[in-house]
Amino acid sequence: MESSFAKNRKGILLMILSSVCVCIGQLFWKLSATEGLSFMIVGFVFYALGALIMLVAYKYGSLSVLQPMLSLNYIFTIFLAAFVLGEVITPTKLAGILVITVSVVLIGGGDR
Incomplete structure (x- = not known):
């Protein structure tokens, strides 16, 4: 798992930045x-900046690892909605955040 993260590190970081943008x-x-x-x-x-960063990210990692990273958009959206728009983070949303986070970590660590 660690070797996959090391191999795709730059792409993963760029994909996270893309999701935030x-x-x-x-x-x-x-x-x-x-x-x-x-x-x-x-x-x-x-x-547009997020889309451009995403395109660059694909240069630095495996598609099978980086594409699922876009699921982080849902997590960032929940937190932005809570902090900026005052929406409530319910237990169901927390469960969703946990499932997405675990899935992204498992997929990100599964590159062979």
């Missing part, structure tokens, strides 16, 4: 409904 972009899109066009433009910039 995409989630921030989506948050700005949501906020643009009340805050205006400038928030929508910032959202597009973050989303």
Whole structure:
């Protein structure tokens, strides 16, 4: 498992950064409904940046390891919604976060 993480480390880190950028972009899109066009433009910039980082990430790791990392978007979205929009993190959401995290770790460590 450790060798897989070491082999794909740069790609994994870039994929995590990509997920964060995409989630921030989506948050700005949501906020643009009340805050205006400038928030929508910032959202597009973050989303595009996330997409570009994702493309670069594929250069530094195995597709079978990196593609499932996009599931982290759901986790980041839950936390952003809680901290920025005041949404509640329910026990069901916590269970989902746990399942996604364990799955990503197992898949990330399974490259041979």
